[in-house]
Amino acid sequence: MLSGNNAKQSEAPLELERPTEPRETRPRDSDKLWRVALDEWIASADQALRTLTGGAHAARARPVADEADLTPQERRLSGALLRVDHVGEVCAQALYQAQGLTARSPQLRMQMQRAAAEEVDHLAWTERRLAELGARTSLLNPLWYAGAFGIGLLAGWAGDRWSLGFVVETERQVEQHLASHLDRLPSADSPSRAIVEQMKVDEAQHAAAAQHSGAASLPAPVGLAMRLAARVMTQTAHYV
Numbered sequence: 001m002l003s004g005n006n007a008k009q010s011e012a013p014l015e016l017e018r019p020t021e022p023r024e025t026r027p028r029d030s031d032k033l034w035r036v037a038l039d040e041w042i043a044s045a046d047q048a049l050r051t052l053t054g055g056a057h058a059a060r061a062r063p064v065a066d067e068a069d070l071t072p073q074e075r076r077l078s079g080a081l082l083r084v085d086h087v088g089e090v091c092a093q094a095l096y097q098a099q100g101l102t103a104r105s106p107q108l109r110m111q112m113q114r115a116a117a118e119e120v121d122h123l124a125w126t127e128r129r130l131a132e133l134g135a136r137t138s139l140l141n142p143l144w145y146a147g148a149f150g151i152g153l154l155a156g157w158a159g160d161r162w163s164l165g166f167v168v169e170t171e172r173q174v175e176q177h178l179a180s181h182l183d184r185l186p187s188a189d190s191p192s193r194a195i196v197e198q199m200k201v202d203e204a205q206h207a208a209a210a211q212h213s214g215a216a217s218l219p220a221p222v223g224l225a226m227r228l229a230a231r232v233m234t235q236t237a238h239y240v
Contacts (some may be wrong), residue, residue, distance in 0.1 A: 040100075052142055056120050057124055060118075062195065063197070065193065070186060074188065075133050075135075077184070078135075079135025081181050082130050083138055086123065086127060086130060090123065090141050090145050091147075091148035094145045095149070095151065096116035097112075098156060099152045099163050101156065107213075108164070119202075121202075122199050129192055138240060144237070161214055161216040164211075165216040167210040170226065171204070171206045173230060174203045175203045175207065178200040
């Protein structure tokens with residue numbers, strides 16, 4: 001049998017270790033972060049619908065130029081070239097939205113959002129000019145958007161410096177593409193030329209901003225693959 005003292009000691013409750021302080025990141029905080037991420041995905045989906053349904057509204061006034069009479073052939077050529085440029089802006093929205101969603105740093109996310117906002121201007125300008133020319137947007141815009149969004153996600157998941165490098169390469173190729181369109185647009189189509197010239201200036205600024213932010217240089221095969229994909233897109237969108 002246990003002695004009285006021992007019995008009292010055995011009946012005494014054991015003292016448990018005091019729990020450690022909880023970490024700063026609590027489940028409630030994680031839920032908040034998830035809601036923010038979900039909100040961004042919802043906003044991105046809303047922007048996709050606006051892009052694909054003609055709901056884009058420009059924040060800046062469209063570059064203006066005196067309208068001139070165009071022959072039916074000139075109108076068809078301008079319409080085809082502006083349709084290709086409009087497809088480029090559809091893809092730009094998808095790329096910037098995807099890269100903004102996958103950006104590691106808040107600064108890069110804001111930079112992508114600012115660039116996307118300026119690209120909305122281009123989207124609205126080209127869309128309105130197509131209507132004035134009696135031309136339509138590409139029938140394959142949902143396909144172009146989906147493909148570009150997927151590419152943007154891959155670029156973003158690769159890391160911020162690679163994502164910025166993708167922006168630099170993309171914008172430089174777009175700038176060259178717009179320069180070629182200025183060579184092909186009818187000289188009498190001053191309104192279309194004014195739009196393309198301003199777009200070219202903006203794309204160069206986007207490339208410079210991405211380069212200044214620490215963009216990595218993409219491997220040559222990646223740049224070549226981007227050029228080949230862009231060629232398929234532009235040649236198809238010229239007609240469809």
